[in-house]
Amino acid sequence: MLLKSSFYRILQGIAFLLTNSKKVRLTTKKNKEDYITDIATVLANIMLVGKEKTIKCQYYDTSTGFCTLLKFDVDVPTLHVANVDGVWRVKVDKHPEICVACPYWRSKYG
Numbered sequence: 001m002l003l004k005s006s007f008y009r010i011l012q013g014i015a016f017l018l019t020n021s022k023k024v025r026l027t028t029k030k031n032k033e034d035y036i037t038d039i040a041t042v043l044a045n046i047m048l049v050g051k052e053k054t055i056k057c058q059y060y061d062t063s064t065g066f067c068t069l070l071k072f073d074v075d076v077p078t079l080h081v082a083n084v085d086g087v088w089r090v091k092v093d094k095h096p097e098i099c100v101a102c103p104y105w106r107s108k109y110g
């Protein structure tokens, strides 16, 4: 399934970043703090942009917080999901990071 393979590609990307981050030399406390601040800034930006995309996507159900398009065949323990009619739907209002990279985003404004 396309969505499932996309999810695993994202996981592989995160694993790659985590693996390579160990290669960065963090010799001083200041280096470590700068590195953590940089990561936190990037994550905050991802969440901010993702939230904007979530609320403007035509597949976002504002009454439930779920995406009406994205679904999984299996429960994903790292996500807020609910089984709806035999598939697992993602509560994207809890996961703007999903929408930021979603290839299916479509504006609700046409």
Ligand code: SF4
Residues within 6 Å of the ligand: 053, 054, 057, 058, 059, 060, 067, 068, 069, 070, 092, 098, 099, 100, 102, 103, 104, 105, 106
């Ligand atoms: S951006 Fe993707 S995951 Fe987010 S609501 Fe739209 S279709 Fe669903």
